[in-house]
Structure formats: C-alpha cells, structure tokens
Amino acid sequence: MGLLFAKLWSLFCNQEHKVIIVGLDNAGKTTILYQFLMNEVVHTSPTIGSNVEEIVVKNTHFLMWDIGGQESLRSSWNTYYSNTEFIILVVDSIDRERLAITREELYRMLAHEDLRKAAVLIFANKQDMKGCMTAAEISKYLTLSSIKDHPWHIQSCCALTGEGLCQGLEWMTSRIGVS
Ligand SMILES: Nc1nc2c(ncn2[C@@H]2O[C@H](COP(=O)(O)OP(=O)(O)OP(=O)(O)O)[C@@H](O)[C@H]2O)c(=O)[nH]1
Numbered sequence: 001m002g003l004l005f006a007k008l009w010s011l012f013c014n015q016e017h018k019v020i021i022v023g024l025d026n027a028g029k030t031t032i033l034y035q036f037l038m039n040e041v042v043h044t045s046p047t048i049g050s051n052v053e054e055i056v057v058k059n060t061h062f063l064m065w066d067i068g069g070q071e072s073l074r075s076s077w078n079t080y081y082s083n084t085e086f087i088i089l090v091v092d093s094i095d096r097e098r099l100a101i102t103r104e105e106l107y108r109m110l111a112h113e114d115l116r117k118a119a120v121l122i123f124a125n126k127q128d129m130k131g132c133m134t135a136a137e138i139s140k141y142l143t144l145s146s147i148k149d150h151p152w153h154i155q156s157c158c159a160l161t162g163e164g165l166c167q168g169l170e171w172m173t174s175r176i177g178v179s
Pocket residue numbers: 023024025026027028029030031032044045046047048067068069070090125126127128129157158159160161
C-alpha cells in the first residue's frame with residue numbers, strides 16, 4: 001500500500017528525481033545523457049563542469065547531471081551530491097588499466113554522507129569494442145556483491161547504438177518509491 005501510494009504521489013506531483021552521471025573521462029557519460037534525451041549520438045568533447053537535462057520516462061521525471069570525469073574535476077564531484085537519488089556510474093569496458101581508479105572513486109562515493117540513500121546503476125559501456133570486459137568481469141573486479149548498504153544494478157550497454165540504456169532506466173524507475 002505504501003509503495004502504491006508513493007508511486008501515485010510521484011506520478012501526480014511530477015516529482016523530479018536527481019541523478020548524477022559519473023565515471024572517468026572518456027567513459028561515455030555525455031553520449032549516454034544525449035542518447036536518453038534525443039535517441040541519437042551527439043558529437044562530444046570532454047566535459048568541463050557539467051551538463052544537466054530533464055529526462056522523462058513513463059511519467060517519471062529525472063534531473064540528470066552529467067559531470068566531467070577528468071582527474072582534475074573529480075575532487076569537485078561532491079558538490080553535486082546533495083539530494084541525489086541515483087548515481088549512474090559509467091565504465092569504459094575496454095579501459096582495463098583504469099578500472100582500479102573507478103573502483104576507488106566508487107567506494108569514495110558510497111562512503112559519502114550525502115549519498116547515503118542513493119541507488120547505484122553501473123553501465124558497462126562500449127560493449128561494441130572487441131576484447132572489452134563483460135559486465136560480470138566488471139562486477140567481480142568492483143566487488144559489487146559486497147555492497148550491502150546501497151541498492152545497485154549493473155547493466156551492459158553501448159551508448160553508440162543505445163543498446164542496454166532502456167533496461168538501465170527501467171531498473172531506476174522500478175526503484176522509485178522503494179526505500
Ligand atoms: N565505441 C564506442 N564509443 C563510445 C561509446 N560511448 C561513447 N563512446 C565514445 O567515447 C568518447 C567519449 O565519450 P563522452 O561521452 O564524451 O565521454 P565522457 O564520459 O562524457 O567524458 P568526460 O566528459 O571527459 O568525462 C566519444 O568519442 C564517444 O563517441 C560506446 O558505447 N562505444
């Protein structure tokens with residue numbers, strides 16, 4: 001009953017759910033944001049600061065902040081954290097060398113007080129690249145199964161074709177109203 005009420009409430013109030021899209025530079029965050037918005041691939045350049053767009057999925061409104069992932073910008077990710085309901089962590093599945101850095105950034109975020117209640121969607125992006133890591137390999141390396149204090153889900157995707165992106169959004173909408 002509580003869940004039904006929460007869903008109806010969010011439906012009628014058009015309540016906006018804050019999402020941050022994070023991950024290392026070149027992971028595909030901006031490409032994903034504009035696939036969500038326009039269903040097409042846009043030409044991107046490295047994000048300095050952030051892009052923000054409202055994405056509506058089946059009457060659910062998400063306010064999505066795509067944050068630049070270059071090393072010098074990562075220390076300011078925390079200025080975006082307050083009131084975040086969802087973290088979308090984008091991983092470049094071909095970038096084996098830097099998965100350790102992604103892991104560090106993930107656990108730093110999960111330990112942050114402002115993200116205590118946030119759910120985490122991990123996109124294993126660039127699945128079109130030959131020799132890329134699978135979602136299962138990334139999950140294992142990031143030891144996702146050890147995360148007990150945040151809901152999480154990993155989804156393989158390709159931002160260039162859009163494959164997998166809807167499934168990720170569906171998981172997010174399924175979390176709304178679940179505490
Ligand atoms: N092959 C392939 N290339 C992709 C995919 N997604 C994104 N790219 C490319 O990866 C490059 C970086 O994409 P961006 O979306 O700009 O990356 P970003 O994560 O926003 O990077 P920063 O803004 O620097 O943090 C671009 O050339 C994209 O076209 C994918 O699924 N497959």
